[in-house]
Amino acid sequence: MIDLKTRIDRFSDQQRMIQESAASFFSDAGNYKRIRERRGIAPGYDQSVWKAMADLGWLGFWLPEKYDGMGLGFAEASLLLEQGGRALAPEPLISAALMAGGAILHGDNEGLKAECLPRLMAGDWKPALAWQEAESSQQTESSSVTAVAQSGGFALTGSKYFIPAAEGADAFVVAARTPSGTALFLVDKGSAGTVIETHPRVDGGFFGTLKLAGVRVSASRCVASPGMGRAVLDRVLDEGRLAASAELLGVMSRALEISVAYIRQREQFGRPIGSFQALQHRAVDLFILVELSRSVLAHGAAVFDASPDPARRAVAASQAKARCSDAALKVAKGCVQLHGGIGYTDECDIGLFLKKSMVLATWLGSAAHHRRRYGELVAEAV
Amino acid sequence: MDEQAFRLEVRQWIKENFPEEWRFPPHRLSLRQTETWQRKLYEKGWSAPNWPKEYGGMGLTAYQQISFQQAFDAHGINIAPNMAVTMLGPLLIRYGTEAQKQYYLPRILSGEIRWCQGYSEPGAGSDLAGLRTSAVLQGDHFIVNGQKIWTSYAHEADMIFMLVRTDKEAKKQEGISFLLGDMKAPGITIRRIKNLTGSSEFCEVFFDNVKIPKENIVGQLNQGWTMAKSLLGSERITIGSPRVAKYPLQLLGKLAKERGLMENPEFRAQYDALRLDVADLDATFVRFAEVLRRGEELGPEVSLLKIWITETYQRVTDLMIEITGEAAVLDEMLVLADGAQVHPANHYFASRPASIYGGTNEIQRNILAKAILELPG
Numbered sequence: 001m002i003d004l005k006t007r008i009d010r011f012s013d014q015q016r017m018i019q020e021s022a023a024s025f026f027s028d029a030g031n032y033k034r035i036r037e038r039r040g041i042a043p044g045y046d047q048s049v050w051k052a053m054a055d056l057g058w059l060g061f062w063l064p065e066k067y068d069g070m071g072l073g074f075a076e077a078s079l080l081l082e083q084g085g086r087a088l089a090p091e092p093l094i095s096a097a098l099m100a101g102g103a104i105l106h107g108d109n110e111g112l113k114a115e116c117l118p119r120l121m122a123g124d125w126k127p128a129l130a131w132q133e134a135e136s137s138q139q140t141e142s143s144s145v146t147a148v149a150q151s152g153g154f155a156l157t158g159s160k161y162f163i164p165a166a167e168g169a170d171a172f173v174v175a176a177r178t179p180s181g182t183a184l185f186l187v188d189k190g191s192a193g194t195v196i197e198t199h200p201r202v203d204g205g206f207f208g209t210l211k212l213a214g215v216r217v218s219a220s221r222c223v224a225s226p227g228m229g230r231a232v233l234d235r236v237l238d239e240g241r242l243a244a245s246a247e248l249l250g251v252m253s254r255a256l257e258i259s260v261a262y263i264r265q266r267e268q269f270g271r272p273i274g275s276f277q278a279l280q281h282r283a284v285d286l287f288i289l290v291e292l293s294r295s296v297l298a299h300g301a302a303v304f305d306a307s308p309d310p311a312r313r314a315v316a317a318s319q320a321k322a323r324c325s326d327a328a329l330k331v332a333k334g335c336v337q338l339h340g341g342i343g344y345t346d347e348c349d350i351g352l353f354l355k356k357s358m359v360l361a362t363w364l365g366s367a368a369h370h371r372r373r374y375g376e377l378v379a380e381a382v
Numbered sequence: 383m384d385e386q387a388f389r390l391e392v393r394q395w396i397k398e399n400f401p402e403e404w405r406f407p408p409h410r411l412s413l414r415q416t417e418t419w420q421r422k423l424y425e426k427g428w429s430a431p432n433w434p435k436e437y438g439g440m441g442l443t444a445y446q447q448i449s450f451q452q453a454f455d456a457h458g459i460n461i462a463p464n465m466a467v468t469m470l471g472p473l474l475i476r477y478g479t480e481a482q483k484q485y486y487l488p489r490i491l492s493g494e495i496r497w498c499q500g501y502s503e504p505g506a507g508s509d510l511a512g513l514r515t516s517a518v519l520q521g522d523h524f525i526v527n528g529q530k531i532w533t534s535y536a537h538e539a540d541m542i543f544m545l546v547r548t549d550k551e552a553k554k555q556e557g558i559s560f561l562l563g564d565m566k567a568p569g570i571t572i573r574r575i576k577n578l579t580g581s582s583e584f585c586e587v588f589f590d591n592v593k594i595p596k597e598n599i600v601g602q603l604n605q606g607w608t609m610a611k612s613l614l615g616s617e618r619i620t621i622g623s624p625r626v627a628k629y630p631l632q633l634l635g636k637l638a639k640e641r642g643l644m645e646n647p648e649f650r651a652q653y654d655a656l657r658l659d660v661a662d663l664d665a666t667f668v669r670f671a672e673v674l675r676r677g678e679e680l681g682p683e684v685s686l687l688k689i690w691i692t693e694t695y696q697r698v699t700d701l702m703i704e705i706t707g708e709a710a711v712l713d714e715m716l717v718l719a720d721g722a723q724v725h726p727a728n729h730y731f732a733s734r735p736a737s738i739y740g741g742t743n744e745i746q747r748n749i750l751a752k753a754i755l756e757l758p759g
């Protein structure tokens with residue numbers, strides 16, 4: 001199968017380098033045997049791979065050079081994340097580095113930035129973002145989790161759900177309601193009054209629930225001051241949505257490649273099943289979805305790189321997440337069908353792609369959610 | 383001039399010059415119906431956005447052509463594409479003789495000669511290379527016999543660019559030539575065909591010993607297929623333009639607003655999905671256009687644009703019918719509050735051939751399966 005990206009898209013030298021080094025990194029560290037072996041084992045990813053990523057500087061791919069990060073644009077970062085998606089890599093580059101780390105970066109606590117960002121980049125310390133308060137809610141104004149002012153700090157109470165990589169996290173960036181709006185706090189793992197519950201996911205990873213019962217946090221651990229938390233969350237969530245779209249693109253494009261290779265080789269009725277027009281047309285329809293996703297992602301990355309304007313970014317993030325979530329699920333399901341019975345077995349890799357697509361497609365808002373959001377954000381030209 | 387200023391100029395000029403009563407027409411207008419407008423475009427030098435400047439075109443990049451076209455769409459301009467501009471011109475510029483270029487190109491621009499495309503035949507549709515209309519060289523003329531069908535606007539055309547069989551013995555692709563014929567020549571009979579909307583845009587064209595001067599061949603004898611293929615390529619990219627669905631989507635929005643459906647969650651879910659289907663094709667189109675901007679060629683991958691946008695267009699008209707209820711089957715215009723007229727059924731009908739002409743969507747899928755996915759035959 002011809003790779004359309006190689007055929008029609010052009011990349012800068014830097015982009016090519018990132019793509020190549022990511023492709024070779026994940027081809028070593030990311031074979032599907034590794035993914036299988038990690039399934040169901042906490043924390044759901046490989047600390048040694050995480051460290052290796054740190055050595056390459058990747059944990060700071062999103063971090064400005066001022067903080068010794070790589071300072072990649074989104075056009076470049078998507079190439080890296082796409083390769084991670086192809087390898088089904090479970091390491092929390094998006095949730096821990098880009099999003100939880102990003103919340104610290106975009107907050108207003110310079111002391112915490114100086115303390116946390118270098119350790120995060122070195123792979124020695126990992127934060128998790130604890131923002132979500134209910135299933136299917138993308139609401140960033142905290143309500144049920146509260147922060148009550150106490151002498152020299154706050155007391156946090158309530159529960160946060162669906163936290164990726166909660167098990168391995170050293171600290172949580174927790175969003176909570178204060179009288180003057182949402183604020184973000186850094187809560188260390190094991191702080192008095194915290195309980196972490198982990199729930200296994202279908203893809204072998206975990207979501208965590210963080211329960212807070214009057215957890216004391218000193219004012220110096222406030223990541224984003226009251227009133228500012230929501231804007232910071234909105235920013236990192238939209239960045240996460242675009243980044244998750246890039247991973248989804250990697251997942252679906254690899255699934256399609258595997259399946260096209262399979263139908264070329266599998267024979268029935270004395271010929272390769274890939275010669276049957278019904279399967280050819282199905283494969284083409286999946287291919288179209290992959291390419292639409294790739295285009296939308298490139299468009300989204302260009303919007304993000306051109307402007308920090310939250311309104312424009314929100315539209316681009318929703319457009320990308322809507323298409324990539326929908327396409328990845330359709331592609332993965334279509335690929336199971338192209339495989340026949342073997343596609344329903346645990347032994348066949350294609351199921352790993354379906355499960356990864358399910359996790360990424362629902363995380364940070366489903367396709368339906370983002371179509372709705374896009375519809376609300378973009379005035380119709382009538 | 384910078385792009386922004388140019389865009390503004392285009393919008394302003396269209397506003398001042400396009401007849402108000404032709405905006406958002408219930409049927410696509412023909413070139414002949416809109417002759418006065420074509421004339422204005424010509425005088426402005428805007429007839430051929432895609433041609434190089436040295437041939438009287440605007441020399442716009444593919445990128446610029448998209449935004450140029452967008453200004454027209456946004457104003458509710460819906461006129462049948464000029465196939466001589468989109469297809470014949472680029473082909474003449476590439477393969478024509480000096481004399482052909484000098485004679486025909488200015489006359490395409492000015493609209494003095496109107497053209498139709500004679501490829502399909504009753505026995506040669508998807509399998510176009512199976513065409514049988516024959517041309518035999520006798521002295522200074524080709525003598526043409528046979529039949530073309532589905533020839534759009536043949537009844538309005540002064541000339542036809544056509545594919546004919548000039549070698550019956552050769553492999554089917556290797557015996558085809560490309561000719562330019564006069565529609566007034568003796569021996570040509572045109573029969574209009576009524577389509578599902580009740581109008582007749584396409585025709586049958588019969589050739590009975592029609593004489594075409596031998597200098598009216600474009601390219602070499604028996605080289606017609608190669609040229610036709612390059613021409614079909616450019617046709618496919620135009621058919622894959624997001625505009626195909628944008629205008630109907632806009633009408634759908636107007637209809638829905640008038641019916642108070644914009645707050646209806648069930649409608650909104652479908653409508654917003656369609657808006658994204660179009661917006662996402664926009665992003666894909668820009669990505670493909672970028673290849674052209676670099677001066678490189680697009681290959682079989684353009685088929686994906688065509689498949690996606692025509693099927694999106696059909697989903698748009700499905701929803702148009704759905705929300706109009708029984709009124710959708712009335713053979714009458716619905717007049718909207720802003721004066722726009724909509725005939726939902728006609729849009730529903732008009733979206734059918736989108737997946738048929740320019741190579742059916744099945745053929746496009748075959749192309750992608752073979753040429754891009756490299757699946758076995």
Ligand SMILES: Cc1cc2nc3c(=O)[nH]c(=O)nc-3n(C[C@H](O)[C@H](O)[C@H](O)COP(=O)(O)OP(=O)(O)OC[C@H]3O[C@@H](n4cnc5c(N)ncnc54)[C@H](O)[C@@H]3O)c2cc1C
Nearest residue numbers: 499500501502507508532533534735738739740741742744
């Ligand atoms: C509105 C309109 C305007 C047109 N204007 C022009 C014009 O100006 N000039 C011109 O030359 N032609 C024109 N055409 C003709 C158009 O190009 C043909 O209709 C088209 O190529 C299909 O050919 P056909 O109609 O013979 O259908 P067929 O080829 O008979 O196809 C019938 C069905 O079979 C399917 N099919 C055929 N072969 C295969 C295959 N190998 N695999 C899978 N499915 C297959 C097709 O997809 C289709 O669904 C026009 C057509 C329309 C509808």
